Amino acid sequence: MNRFFVDPTAIHENSVDIPDETASQIRKVLRLKEGTRVQFLDNHGWLYESVIHYTDPKNITAEIIKKRSAEGEPACAVSLYIGLTQREKFEWILQKCTEAGVSKIIPMITERSLLRKTTDITGKKERWEKILKEASEQCGRGSIPKLSDPLSFHEAVKAGSLADKALFCWEDEKQKTLREILEPLHSTTSNISLMVGPEGGFSTEEAALAQEAGWSTVTLGKRIYRMETAAIASVILTLYELER
Template sequence: MSGNRFFIAPDVFANTEIIFPREISRQIHSVLRLKAGDLVTVLDNEGHCRQVEIREVDARQVIGSAGEIFPAPGEPGVELTLCPALTQREKFEWILQKGTELGVRHFVPIITGRSLIQETGGWNEKIIRWQKIVREAAEQCGRGLVPEISTPLKLADYLNRDERPRGYILHEREQHAGLADSVMRHLSTGNRQIALLVGPEGGFTEDEAGQANSAGLVSVSLGARILRMETAAMAACVICMVVAGELGSFSVAVRS
């Protein structure tokens, strides 16, 4: 499949003649400077992809002929939900981008007592921007699906959800349970759904950690060092994917 990949609406994807939306047409024409005869890959965000040969190129509209439909590659076998505390825009958007590259399937922004952002509404414009970030990251890194982004929730509201995957809360004061060992035991049961809660600058309060534990989340450590929240979020994602065998082979290191 071609290296240039675009997610398009399923009803457009289903046609043998693909008329690209204006934003993608402008990218093909003015940024990538593709020409008639060049190949691109389109995905329907439902697990399918197909190759398209460009026939007509214009800044306002690009038209191509679509080939056979195939299963879309690039999705990990573990369904990872990342719940980062809301923080400043640049840092939060970096977490969205890199989390997408590492295979996060769902993002659930969390508002905690120490979150830098304490808004409780007016999310529409932000979510549109966040969706654009994860879509572009998914196209760039070869994902088969665009991660879902939830409307931000207060921590208590997230903990009160009826349906949540097995969850771990990263807590710097946890001295015994490591994330890697905990995830390994969890995956050995055959359950491939995992949720990670990452606190804000300053971490979760003891009361918040207690609420999470009471709701069934397990406190885990990332080691002896205190990590910045964005570092902790990515380190936790990497650990989950390595243990799940999604970042190459994995073998248990034996400590002397």
């Protein structure tokens, strides 16, 4: 089933105004035929089961059959604070963490980040938001994860500490597990911050600063994950615990 996010203003009682870009995707890329069922999403949690019609070979309309809640939204909003890294790896993190159910991604610059300046990512935001949108459509999310502008480590520590629970994934934490922290929380928690470091990990000073600000250090298990694996594992496991 093909899914497309559209602006809420494009949705009327019985029909959807298909934006040009989406129409061209339906017609030229996917080559969907008259009468094909598709789903439109308003990025506010609603899904519109629809059927497409061709008024002429170049003009498509969409008739709404049924409105319902989108099913793919997580029970808890997970914000992932993640070290900025090389483009390919970062884009992979965006795509996979969207599938895993992340609600917000906040790139940050830490002591050992490979990318050191926020200007390094100028011009990439549009491309990255497209990745988030397409991954959300593909996996059946009801809304597209938000992408924040990059923060410094200090800003990130402060911002993330405001969540119901803030978890600092750290390879030097050998005892405290995600399960231990999350199991008691599951029915009462509406938002969680996760922080995952860059390739070289966090420094001891960074871990101390985060702990002072209220973050709980946590281990993701006894195997040492690469940063991108840690990112997806932390989101998958957090929502696995909280969506019980």
